[in-house]
Amino acid sequence: MALRSGLSLLRYISLRTSSRVLSTHINPEINQNGEKTAEFPGAKAPYVTEMKFLNENSYESIPIYRVLDNNGDVILANEEPTLDKETLLNMYKSMVQLNQMDKILYESQRQGRISFYMTNYGEEGMHVGSAAALSPQDLIFAQYREVGVLLYRGMTITELINQCYGNHEDPGKGRHMPVHYGSKQLNVVTISSPLATQMPQAVGAAYAFKRTPDNDRCVICYFGEGAASEGDAFAAFNFAATLDCPVILFCRNNGYAISTPSSEQYRGDGIAARGPSMGLHTIRVDGTDALAVYNAVARARELAVKNKPVLIEAMSYRVGHHSTSDDSTAYRSLEEIQKWTSDENPVQKLRLYLERKGLWNEESEKSLIKESRDFVVRTMQDAEKKKKPHWKEMFEDVYYDMPLKLQKQMHEMEDHLRKYEEHYPMENYEKE
Amino acid sequence: MTGILAQNTLSRSLLQNVSNIVKRLSSHFTYYPDESKPIDGQTNKMNMMQAINNAMDITLKTDSSSVLFGEDVAFGGVFRCALGLQEKYGKDRVFNTPLCEQGIAGFGIGMATAGATAIAEIQFADYIFPAFDQLVNEAAKCRYRSGGQFDCGGLTVRAPCGAVGHGGLYHSQSPEAFFTHAPGLKVVVPRGPIAAKGLLLSCIRDRDPCIFLEPKILYRSAAEEVPVDSYEIPIGKAHILREGDAATLVAWGTQVHVLLQVADMASEKLGINCEVIDLMSILPWDEETVCNSVKKTGRCLVAHEAPLTSGFGAELAATVQAECFLHLEAPVSRVTGWDAPFPHVFEPFYLPDTMRCFSALQQLINY
Numbered sequence: 001m002a003l004r005s006g007l008s009l010l011r012y013i014s015l016r017t018s019s020r021v022l023s024t025h026i027n028p029e030i031n032q033n034g035e036k037t038a039e040f041p042g043a044k045a046p047y048v049t050e051m052k053f054l055n056e057n058s059y060e061s062i063p064i065y066r067v068l069d070n071n072g073d074v075i076l077a078n079e080e081p082t083l084d085k086e087t088l089l090n091m092y093k094s095m096v097q098l099n100q101m102d103k104i105l106y107e108s109q110r111q112g113r114i115s116f117y118m119t120n121y122g123e124e125g126m127h128v129g130s131a132a133a134l135s136p137q138d139l140i141f142a143q144y145r146e147v148g149v150l151l152y153r154g155m156t157i158t159e160l161i162n163q164c165y166g167n168h169e170d171p172g173k174g175r176h177m178p179v180h181y182g183s184k185q186l187n188v189v190t191i192s193s194p195l196a197t198q199m200p201q202a203v204g205a206a207y208a209f210k211r212t213p214d215n216d217r218c219v220i221c222y223f224g225e226g227a228a229s230e231g232d233a234f235a236a237f238n239f240a241a242t243l244d245c246p247v248i249l250f251c252r253n254n255g256y257a258i259s260t261p262s263s264e265q266y267r268g269d270g271i272a273a274r275g276p277s278m279g280l281h282t283i284r285v286d287g288t289d290a291l292a293v294y295n296a297v298a299r300a301r302e303l304a305v306k307n308k309p310v311l312i313e314a315m316s317y318r319v320g321h322h323s324t325s326d327d328s329t330a331y332r333s334l335e336e337i338q339k340w341t342s343d344e345n346p347v348q349k350l351r352l353y354l355e356r357k358g359l360w361n362e363e364s365e366k367s368l369i370k371e372s373r374d375f376v377v378r379t380m381q382d383a384e385k386k387k388k389p390h391w392k393e394m395f396e397d398v399y400y401d402m403p404l405k406l407q408k409q410m411h412e413m414e415d416h417l418r419k420y421e422e423h424y425p426m427e428n429y430e431k432e
Numbered sequence: 433m434t435g436i437l438a439q440n441t442l443s444r445s446l447l448q449n450v451s452n453i454v455k456r457l458s459s460h461f462t463y464y465p466d467e468s469k470p471i472d473g474q475t476n477k478m479n480m481m482q483a484i485n486n487a488m489d490i491t492l493k494t495d496s497s498s499v500l501f502g503e504d505v506a507f508g509g510v511f512r513c514a515l516g517l518q519e520k521y522g523k524d525r526v527f528n529t530p531l532c533e534q535g536i537a538g539f540g541i542g543m544a545t546a547g548a549t550a551i552a553e554i555q556f557a558d559y560i561f562p563a564f565d566q567l568v569n570e571a572a573k574c575r576y577r578s579g580g581q582f583d584c585g586g587l588t589v590r591a592p593c594g595a596v597g598h599g600g601l602y603h604s605q606s607p608e609a610f611f612t613h614a615p616g617l618k619v620v621v622p623r624g625p626i627a628a629k630g631l632l633l634s635c636i637r638d639r640d641p642c643i644f645l646e647p648k649i650l651y652r653s654a655a656e657e658v659p660v661d662s663y664e665i666p667i668g669k670a671h672i673l674r675e676g677d678a679a680t681l682v683a684w685g686t687q688v689h690v691l692l693q694v695a696d697m698a699s700e701k702l703g704i705n706c707e708v709i710d711l712m713s714i715l716p717w718d719e720e721t722v723c724n725s726v727k728k729t730g731r732c733l734v735a736h737e738a739p740l741t742s743g744f745g746a747e748l749a750a751t752v753q754a755e756c757f758l759h760l761e762a763p764v765s766r767v768t769g770w771d772a773p774f775p776h777v778f779e780p781f782y783l784p785d786t787m788r789c790f791s792a793l794q795q796l797i798n799y
Contacts, residue, residue, distance in 0.1 A: 035699050231535075258504045264528045425780055
């Protein structure tokens with residue numbers, strides 16, 4: 001099985017450089033109006049006399065770039081990225097920490113300790129592979145399932161857990177649902193729940209970078225294949241291309257938007273096929289292969305900082321439920337999930353690779369898991385003890401200066417609480 | 433990792449999770465079941481999710497042009513209102529759409545323009561805004577701009593709205609007032625299962641496009657004896673749920689239950705009887721019932737979860753002062769969400785809860 005898929009991969013790789021073939025090819029013998037191409041403002045294209053409609057079968061599928069096979073072996077030696085030991089271990093450790101955090105916080109939601117949670121299982125390779133290829137100065141617009149990117153970037157487990165608990169140490173001041181992280185310091189724009197809204201914003205931010213003298217920063221925008229159905233996704237692709245923005249549009253195609261499989265989300269050749277058609281440099285990559293993702297994003301970054309916008313479609317599988325509000329067994333089978341937790345498990349692939357390089361072993365695995373788990377549990381217990389921010393924080397940051405009307409409302413609440421304090425959970429919130 | 437997943441999948445279900453949410457939240461209001469009987473005949477105990485499911489079931493059974501669609505609707509929708517309907521009526525009538533609210537609304541307008549009955553689900557009212565253009569510029573103006581030649585009255589857009597205890601910024605909003613500013617739309621909010629079924633059937637059969645906002649916390653809050661047969665509850669007719677002479681308390685959706693409790697507190701602690709009115713529909717709204725009540729009581733309190741500024745309470749207050757000026761003993765009181773986005777951990781301080789409404793009522797009485 002592994003051998004067969006290895007062979008078919010080789011075939012894909014040889015296809016990689018070949019251009020996509022149109023079945024409606026141009027017959028040179030056909031009179032093309034003096035062999036000239038048409039000069040319409042909207043299209044410079046040859047004339048043909050044969051009428052033929054194109055459809056999704058008019059093009060070859062865009063191949064999926066891969067570096068590692070399922071056993072963690074490098075398929076083609078010259079595709080192996082030159083990453084130092086420290087980087088490789090950081091990548092792997094971020095994955096393991098993420099898994100442990102997901103496991104424990106998911107359970108903590110089930111026990112009613114936090115209100116909501118979303119796991120990242122199956123997508124760890126995309127997170128660390130892309131994060132490692134970026135500069136810390138590059139601005140990140142994320143969706144909500146890219147926590148590995150944030151961990152690799154340097155967000156601490158403590159910050160993440162404080163956000164989930166909405167305590168007074170949460171940089172977002174308890175206003176946002178769990179898993180909506182953000183850090184100005186780490187160049188991570190605070191996550192919003194509406195889907196795809198971040199996409200044209202990322203393009204705009206990239207344009208602002210472009211106008212900065214000697215710009216060497218780019219913007220990366222993560223989004224799901226479901227979000228790519230929103231109008232904002234089209235706007236982002238189109239603006240990125242027409243305004244030549246230093247942006248990497250990174251699609252995590254994990255196969256599901258809550259319960260909706262990608263087969264009901266789009267027709268044609270996925271999200272990647274939209275790239276070339278809209279003027280974006282485009283690659284499709286195996287998202288379960290952290291090294292392939294690294295290579296793709298590293299190269300994309302080189303293009304982006306030269307104001308050549310890039311679309312990456314990373315293929316993966318959402319192993320966990322959509323969120324704690326979801327039970328995915330209502331719409332998919334355990335057998336289907338199984339495949340992606342064994343053969344195509346991104347964490348396992350990178351671990352096998354590291355083991356082959358002599359950088360990792362059973363012993364280090366065990367101690368990292370234990371260390372991560374203990375740290376998450378301890379941090380969670382600490383976060384739980386911390387009070388929520390003072391209730392007046394509810395009125396802050398609506399505007400830069402609090403308008404008089406809002407000040408009046410805040411005082412109204414203050415008077416109300418003075419009278420009816422016993423009806424409110426004051427003990428859980430910070431005092432002034 | 434497989435182990436984790438299997439364990440989680442086996443041990444938990446969505447149902448359990450939703451009931452946990454409701455449990456966590458039960459402090460913010462007490463549910464007052466509706467004991468009315470809109471029609472004679474058999475009733476079944478249904479919660480609001482089941483009553484909505486039942487209304488759509490009746491529609492799909494009796495109207496062969498009708499379809500139901502939206503994100504994740506095929507497996508029943510994230511709140512399970514469409515549960516079992518795809519199995520019953522087929523994939524061409526109950527189906528998933530791509531993840532695109534403007535698409536869902538536009539597609540629904542198109543279906544209705546072509547004469548079909550379209551029930552479109554937006555997953556959360558907080559996510560209806562990409563569809564704002566389609567609803568406000570297209571659905572609302574379709575008949576008007578064509579001189580009455582075309583209309584999209586067959587469209588009903590359903591969306592879960594309102595506070596749920598832990599929804600934060602983007603799973604808690606009550607956007608009704610935005611849509612009341614678009615002449616041509618109807619906006620309806622039920623307070624429970626009996627109202628939901630009758631009002632939804634009215635919306636679906638109405639000749640104008642309707643936005644049906646379902647307070648999500650009510651989906652499983654309580655069950656009522658809901659008639660099994662089809663029935664309609666008229667849009668634009670408010671219901672007086674409690675008669676009284678001391679003050680008129682007006683609300684819709686979840687907030688009706690808050691005000692019913694406030695009326696109980698008022699009679700217990702202040703020895704006064706308040707009239708409680710469920711507006712049922714926000715646009716059109718029943719001026720006559722509200723104003724007649726205020727003329728009787730001389731005092732009016734309006735409460736809604738949405739922020740104060742430009743909330744629908746402003747419209748009610750303006751009309752009440754214009755129509756009942758000489759009868760008023762005090763200015764109209766509005767108890768609402770604050771003029772801030774809906775905050776996650778501060779929800780207990782943000783909502784116009786019983787204590788805030790009761791306190792405002794006391795001020796209204798002692799004005």
